[in-house]
Amino acid sequence: MALRNTRILLREFERKSLNTLAASPVVLGSVTTSVTAADPCSFDLTTPVTTKAASPTEEDTTTSEKARRSEINLDFNDGKKLFSSVTTGKLIRSMLNQQMASYEPIVDVGIKVMRSRLVETMIVKDFIMSMVKHTFYDHFCAGENLDEAKKTLQKLWNGGLKGIMDYGLEDATDNASCDRNYNEFLKIVETTKLLPPSSVSYACVKVTAICPISLLKRVSDLLRWEHKDSSFHLPWKVDTLPMLADSSPFYHTMSRPNHLTPSEEYDLHQAHQRLIKLSEKCLESKLPLLVDAEYSSVQPAIDYLTYSTMIRINRDGNRIVHGTIQTYFRDAKERLIQATEAAEKMGVTLGLKLVRGAYLSSESQLASSLGFPSPIHRSIQDTHACYDECASIMLEKVAQGTGAVVLATHNIESGRAAASKVESLGLEKSSEKVQFAQLKGMADGLSFALKNAGFQVSKYLPYGPVDMVIPYLLRRAEENKGLLSASTFDRQLMSKEVTRRLKAAVTPSTSQ
Numbered sequence: 001m002a003l004r005n006t007r008i009l010l011r012e013f014e015r016k017s018l019n020t021l022a023a024s025p026v027v028l029g030s031v032t033t034s035v036t037a038a039d040p041c042s043f044d045l046t047t048p049v050t051t052k053a054a055s056p057t058e059e060d061t062t063t064s065e066k067a068r069r070s071e072i073n074l075d076f077n078d079g080k081k082l083f084s085s086v087t088t089g090k091l092i093r094s095m096l097n098q099q100m101a102s103y104e105p106i107v108d109v110g111i112k113v114m115r116s117r118l119v120e121t122m123i124v125k126d127f128i129m130s131m132v133k134h135t136f137y138d139h140f141c142a143g144e145n146l147d148e149a150k151k152t153l154q155k156l157w158n159g160g161l162k163g164i165m166d167y168g169l170e171d172a173t174d175n176a177s178c179d180r181n182y183n184e185f186l187k188i189v190e191t192t193k194l195l196p197p198s199s200v201s202y203a204c205v206k207v208t209a210i211c212p213i214s215l216l217k218r219v220s221d222l223l224r225w226e227h228k229d230s231s232f233h234l235p236w237k238v239d240t241l242p243m244l245a246d247s248s249p250f251y252h253t254m255s256r257p258n259h260l261t262p263s264e265e266y267d268l269h270q271a272h273q274r275l276i277k278l279s280e281k282c283l284e285s286k287l288p289l290l291v292d293a294e295y296s297s298v299q300p301a302i303d304y305l306t307y308s309t310m311i312r313i314n315r316d317g318n319r320i321v322h323g324t325i326q327t328y329f330r331d332a333k334e335r336l337i338q339a340t341e342a343a344e345k346m347g348v349t350l351g352l353k354l355v356r357g358a359y360l361s362s363e364s365q366l367a368s369s370l371g372f373p374s375p376i377h378r379s380i381q382d383t384h385a386c387y388d389e390c391a392s393i394m395l396e397k398v399a400q401g402t403g404a405v406v407l408a409t410h411n412i413e414s415g416r417a418a419a420s421k422v423e424s425l426g427l428e429k430s431s432e433k434v435q436f437a438q439l440k441g442m443a444d445g446l447s448f449a450l451k452n453a454g455f456q457v458s459k460y461l462p463y464g465p466v467d468m469v470i471p472y473l474l475r476r477a478e479e480n481k482g483l484l485s486a487s488t489f490d491r492q493l494m495s496k497e498v499t500r501r502l503k504a505a506v507t508p509s510t511s512q
């Protein structure tokens with residue numbers, strides 16, 4: 001039944017997409033007329049991409065924002081220059097995939113099927129995996145193994161972008177799987193040495209893949225309890241930066257947790273050693289390392305391991321280990337400020353990747369199931385403001401020589417605000433300590449515009465067998481569905497450029 005529905009939806013989608021492709025960019029743009037009234041593709045530096053109606057005071061802010069932004073040359077208008085390294089075939093495929101990802105009924109049915117027991121049937125599984133492989137997977141992932149990922153990286157590099165290699169491992173359950181995953185991460189660092197110099201900007205690791213997830217939960221509980229009760233002593237705890245703030249949610253740990261057993265302490269030590277050794281390898285190869293952030297039930301333990309490793313490695317001006325702050329959390333800014341202050345006192349370079357966060361619905365659902373308010377900002381505007389404030393604080397730390405930041409976002413306004421701040425602080429645009437990053441298959445327009453303006457820009461390149469990266473693809477599907485998703489603006493830019501190329505092919509004399 002679900003499969004039949006999927007087929008019907010796919011047919012409907014195909015029909016709509018063909019109509020869309022045949023249409024002019026204005027027709028494509030009309031899909032999102034709620035974003036902007038005029039030609040949606042004609043964005044310039046002073047056109048805020050916002051759905052919010054401006055109040056008089058907001059209008060004032062917008063005017064001063066405009067003046068500030070006009071210093072920045074992020075050019076989205078020249079599609080020819082923007083997508084000069086992308087073939088027309090690739091542009092069309094990207095548009096189709098993004099359009100399919102934004103079509104809610106397809107995504108909803110797809111997600112239901114992937115999470116259902118249907119995928120346990122071999123024939124259904126093969127069919128679904130093959131469909132996913134030729135659509136979402138090819139769009140969002142870099143390949144099934146490191147060799148394929150290297151080819152994707154080479155294409156990016158030819159277009160002036162760098163890559164962040166990310167082996168798509170999800171949660172580990174025991175020490176044996178942690179060791180296997182650790183060896184895969186090491187392989188990435190080793191392989192980087194054989195790639196064109198600086199084509200890879202960072203290696204990337206998930207602590208949930210090198211420490212058993214149940215242990216991360218236990219350690220997070222203990223850290224939360226220690227934050228609440230200073231007399232609660234954790235004998236295994238080493239020097240670290242603050243991971244929790246008074247505004248952090250504590251509903252995960254409602255009663256005093258038992259202390260770690262000797263075998264749990266041993267496993268924690270092992271996990272810490274894996275992260276330390278990986279960071280030392282990165283230090284040897286001068287390859288910075290990004291530690292991903294996950295869900296709040298395990299994040300305190302991830303931050304604990306990351307910050308304590310950072311204290312050992314990011315000394316003497318080294319900026320190797322980077323943690324991640326998810327700015328959709330209401331306590332994000334307080335935690336970030338605490339970490340910057342503590343790092344400064346210790347003489348440690350604080351490396352951070354800033355994201356909005358990818359587990360929005362599960363975080364809210366967990367809080368609500370326990371009878372607590374969501375830990376996420378009440379409105380998306382609050383999340384945007386938090387992201388921009390955290391970015392601003394980190395850029396100031398870079399200017400003072402005490403921080404390094406990766407601005408991981410697809411949001412045009414956040415990209416522009418950060419780019420303006422870099423200029424106003426007088427930082428080198430090409431500084432290695434300030435880098436922008438987007439996911440493969442998302443916000444290519446922003447990536448190229450930032451690169452053309454002189455910034456360091458990377459694409460996150462997840463790779464691995466199709467069934468292994470399904471959780472990642474489900475998160476991307478959630479993120480991209482809906483007409484106002486992050487990919488809308490990108491589709492408009494690509495559509496405009498495809499139309500320009502098609503017109504140029506038909507009437508060569510007017511192609512310039």
Ligand SMILES: Cc1cc2nc3c(=O)[nH]c(=O)nc-3n(C[C@H](O)[C@H](O)[C@H](O)COP(=O)(O)OP(=O)(O)OC[C@H]3O[C@@H](n4cnc5c(N)ncnc54)[C@H](O)[C@@H]3O)c2cc1C
Pocket residue numbers: 291292293294324326328355356357358359360376377378379380381383408409410411437438439460479485486
């Ligand atoms: C290089 C890179 C690395 C990443 N690493 C991580 C990681 O380690 N951990 C992780 O969790 N994510 C990670 N992400 C994913 C990232 O969190 C999502 O891509 C991000 O949420 C999309 O936001 P944006 O900055 O692109 O902004 P936008 O395109 O403006 O997206 C806004 C998104 O914010 C969400 N949102 C946040 N707060 C609210 C709110 N209060 N109300 C409604 N919606 C809200 C919505 O779902 C919406 O999709 C990474 C992304 C990149 C590019």
